[in-house]
Amino acid sequence: MAFLPIDYGVLVTAQPLLAVDAPSLYFRAFHGIPEKAAQTSAGEPVNAVRGFLDMIAQLVRTRRPNRLVCALDASWRPQWRVALVPSYKKHRVAHGDVEEVPPALEKQIPILLEVLAAVGIPAFGVDGYEADDVLGTLAATQPGPVEVVSGDRDLFQLVDDARGTRLLYCGRGVAKLEDADEALVEAKYGVPARWYADFAAMRGDPSDGLPGVPGVGEKTAARLVSRYGGVPEILAALDDPAAGFAPGLRVKLAAARDYLDKALPVCKVALDAKLPEFDPALPRAPKNPDALLVLAERWNLAGSARRLVDALSGLPA
Structure with missing residues (x-):
């Protein structure tokens, strides 16, 4: 049943919530896998989708979470931040206030969101906030432990041993995660x-x-x-x-x-974005297996979809 996130104080569960910075991972997948190496029979690139799903499958296998949420950029360059520092992300603007995103990647994002919905993994943003702010709010309001997955250094600020919040920093890829606690942050940067x-x-x-x-x-x-x-x-x-x-x-x-x-x-990452209703519970089987099958066949994603389904089925009940 869906619920509104509330503050659970220091309540700790045995398995973590994986709070995933979706843009960080799908950009990494897009640039890490050649387009020609992951296409449909019609030549449509699906490298970002395949790479993202494989990363999620690996995270599920290795971290064994019981909850998973993907955060999105509803506002990748919030006006309240630009009003304070006008140069904020200005060099990454394509036109108007639209982020410069490769067309081949932009076309894949709706496909990825459809796949996540079929699996039963919530993915959402919040108007006026970036994915970082969604992740910060999840870390501040959800029962620990919370493991934030991102290649964004800004999220080191969320690490909190007392709350059980860690950053799984994937600056060198998901296969080479830095599992950051407070000691690692201080050793790496010299600051708490x-x-x-x-x-x-x-x-x-x-x-x-x-x-x-x-x-x-x-x-x-x-x-x-x-x-x-x-x-x-x-x-x-x-x-x-x-x-x-x-x-x-x-x-x-x-x-x-x-x-x-x-x-x-x-x-500073916001800790009080108004999150929509969501259920973070990670399913042990796809929520809509028929829809997932159709998507896997249409977009040549059978291998990646199978690896994710296998990872989910291997989680403890």
Whole structure:
């Protein structure tokens, strides 16, 4: 039965919820598998769909979840973020405010969503929010453990040992996941996960059009966070002559005060998006096997569909 997500506090279940960053995975599948290697008999590419389904099957086999949700970008470049930092994702705009997506990939996304619906895996976005925000809200509101699956570094900020939230970072692919807890985040970046967004705002991120503070790189940003805390604490310390800033660094941070005030909420993943009704329970068999069979035959997806069905059937009852 579908239900509205609510806050379950620290309730923990034995099996995880897999919260999947669907755009991250289907872009990776599209670019990782040549179009000619995965086509229909009519020559239509299905490389993104096949690769995505195979990744989900592998995750189900290896992580053995009892819940799975795929997050989508209902608004890939939310206007509230653009209003704060106009350069946000600007370089990735194709026209108007539409994301630049290869046509061969764009045609596959509806097919993928049909397959997920036939299997019984919920996939949704929320107007005004990115997939990251859906993932953040799932991590904040669903019973743990929650394993967020993404190749987006921004989601390291969600890692929380107390809540049982981990990031399965697939920067090198699903076969080489980094299973990130708080210790891994701190070892990797030199900052606690709870301040990763503050660190990212200062360091900047060219892939998202975030310039960062000029003259403040990754090492300096990590050192500042480790010493003072998040952006508000760092900016407050600027007003204290005894805070120990080097004169040049103080000038750089003071000049970037307005940018940092605006960039921090852009970098922070929302935890309160209004999610639709959904049932995250992972089925042990396809919800609509007839529809799945039709889709598998039409789009030459029999092998990938079978691997996913086999993975589901191998889960404990």
